[in-house]
Amino acid sequence: MIIAIDGPAASGKGTLGKRLAHHYGYRHLDTGVIYRAVAYALMQSGHDLRDEAAAVQAALELDPEKFGNPALKTQEAGEGASIVSAIPRVREALVNFQRQFAADPPGAVLDGRDIGTVICPHADVKIFVVADPRVRARRRTMEARARGEEADEAAVLADIIRRDERDKNRPIAPLKPAADAYLLDNSQLDIEGGVRAAIDIIEAVRAGRSRG
Numbered sequence: 059m060i061i062a063i064d065g066p067a068a069s070g071k072g073t074l075g076k077r078l079a080h081h082y083g084y085r086h087l088d089t090g091v092i093y094r095a096v097a098y099a100l101m102q103s104g105h106d107l108r109d110e111a112a113a114v115q116a117a118l119e120l121d122p123e124k125f126g127n128p129a130l131k132t133q134e135a136g137e138g139a140s141i142v143s144a145i146p147r148v149r150e151a152l153v154n155f156q157r158q159f160a161a162d163p164p165g166a167v168l169d170g171r172d173i174g175t176v177i178c179p180h181a182d183v184k185i186f187v188v189a190d191p192r193v194r195a196r197r198r199t200m201e202a203r204a205r206g207e208e209a210d211e212a213a214v215l216a217d218i219i220r221r222d223e224r225d226k227n228r229p230i231a232p233l234k235p236a237a238d239a240y241l242l243d244n245s246q247l248d249i250e251g252g253v254r255a256a257i258d259i260i261e262a263v264r265a266g267r268s269r270g
């Protein structure tokens with residue numbers, strides 16, 4: 059089974075993806091990390107984030123062993139990711155890696171912006187996670203502070219809104235729900251509540267299939 063989770067910045071995709079993967083015994087890929095890693099590689103080598111040739115090269119040379127680097131979690135890496143991810147050839151260079159991950163047994167949960175629309179259009183279940191932008195900014199600010207970083211909630215909110223706008227309005231693989239995605243608003247839910255709501259959706263889809 060392939061579970062596709064998409065949604066805007068800091069909506070809880072990764073947290074949900076990890077928890078669902080654990081619940082079902084599947085592997086989990088946070089695809090945002092891939093774009094963050096490309097941006098980080100360019101930043102480290104002093105290239106402009108809009109340098110297409112350098113960005114494609116960085117995408118082709120990606121090392122999944124480095125996806126755990128804490129530097130990828132910063133606001134700068136997220137902002138950079140949103141710039142490099144709008145380059146069509148960068149996205150093309152990363153499609154096979156993601157599809158291969160999705161196809162390997164026993165099943166996979168992928169989260170990002172275009173999983174249900176582009177990477178896995180035939181995913182068994184698609185969930186589009188949303189939350190009020192102010193709630194997302196609050197959670198992301200708390201997360202940064204818990205890591206010992208300084209974070210200004212108004213600046214985090216502005217970053218989230220700017221990134222969502224860029225992601226929604228790019229011509230290639232824009233952020234949007236697939237036509238057959240289930241919307242999950244977790245603004246009023248805690249993490250457990252969000253996980254339960256997602257499992258309810260997945261089980262309802264499975265039950266419908268086995269009847270159908």
Ligand SMILES: Nc1ncnc2c1ncn2[C@@H]1O[C@H](COP(=O)(O)OP(=O)(O)O)[C@@H](O)[C@H]1O
Binds near residue numbers: 068071073198
């Ligand atoms: N339902 C929820 N209730 C409270 N906090 C949440 C919830 N879902 C996620 N979070 C927190 O919000 C922050 C952003 O979640 P994350 O999974 O990193 O989002 P995304 O992968 O969409 O960027 C994290 O600090 C996470 O612990």
Ligand SMILES: Nc1ccn([C@@H]2O[C@H](COP(=O)(O)OP(=O)(O)O)[C@@H](O)[C@H]2O)c(=O)n1
Binds near residue numbers: 067225
């Ligand atoms: N499948 C994906 C995942 C991320 N991205 C880009 O990568 C950026 C960072 O993604 P992320 O999921 O790590 O961001 P957060 O939601 O964690 O803040 C996004 O703003 C998108 O521009 C994408 O284009 N496609």
